[in-house]
Amino acid sequence: SSDLRTSIGPKMCEVDCFNVTTSRMHGFMKKGMFTDVTFVIQGGSEKKRAHKIVLAACSPVFEAMFQSSLIEGSSNEVEINDVDQQAFSVFLDYVYLRDAKLVKNHANQLLMLADKYNVETLALVCDGYIEASLTAENAVDSLILADLFRRYDLRAKIGHFIKSNLEIISTYPSWAKLGGDFELMNALLHSFVQEQGAKVCSKLPNSVTWTIVRNEGDWY
């Protein structure tokens, strides 16, 4: 109607169009319509069909994969063995819908997929959920996860949490997982120092930084 046209500006229309479009594309994915790639999950226990263009638009890794003459490019099948079927299904839903709420119960596995396929917006959403669900029990595992996938802001926040709860956290068996990982311990110490407002030059070689931090006698 005329009222509709005059009430919607170009920006509102844009958002509305995109929501309708993405929702319809997601529906085509769910129904297997117009799909051109199949994900074979956990050795074939489940298959999910999707659209190369949507995946490639979201991920430069998929873009390169589908353009290549490697097996994925020609067979149109991609094997997924590193996450379970449910987490991969949520990953596809996120790629189509960009709905952060989907991520909630699968943040750890989705952070791995976000890193593997270089989907930075998803990694940011995962960061938020991992931070929001930090506990004394999972803090060390979360720190290792954040470090593994180079989520340095998240790692610093977890470091602060660990510092604030060091007496409890260091009594858990998981604390021992930090043993022997010099880089991670170094990062943890950095996050301690940063919280005090001290500025440690990140351009210093690790060994030098390490010395500075130890000399401040902050962490024993």
Place this chain on the structure above:
Amino acid sequence: SSDLRTSIGPKMCEVDCFNVTTSRMHGFMKKGMFTDVTFVIQGGSEKKRAHKIVLAACSPVFEAMFQSSLIEGSSNEVEINDVDQQAFSVFLDYVYLRDAKLVKNHANQLLMLADKYNVETLALVCDGYIEASLTAENAVDSLILADLFRRYDLRAKIGHFIKSNLEIISTYPSWAKLGGDFELMNALLHSFVQEQGAKVCSKLPNSVTWTIVRNEGDWY
């Protein structure tokens, strides 16, 4: 960075993600990457490759076409003979980018395509451009166009414009195009009456309405 994550709410991220995604999909279309349908324009003078999922998400007509077992569904080629190559190229750009500015110089042909493929947002954009570029010279042709594609709000606005400029417009040769089209003349008269604030019951049969309007002696 941490600043980035805390400064973007879910809504801003959504819009940003969609803009990046649509822009990348449009790039894949332009480069012919991951395409699965070819438009053969004006008997093969030009070909444009595109993605079924994007077209089908935008248009229920394309959705049905690509699902069907008709020639378009199986050959993955669609013939376009009703608009020129440039207008169809702009149509594809609009479908991918939803950028109203693209429509400006092709509103008439794009209104035809919006009607043919049932893309209502594009039709609304065309309405706006056709209304904005109304002149005494093109008013009758615009009225016929609006009537042909059932753009009734636009038709009423053009009717108002014609009424306001009737003395000039009725001297142009194009005025004669209205002769013999009872339905269109009836619609034009309705728009005259509506502008006066009179309410003509649209549920009356045309012949009755016609009589009422004539009796009011408004249009001679």
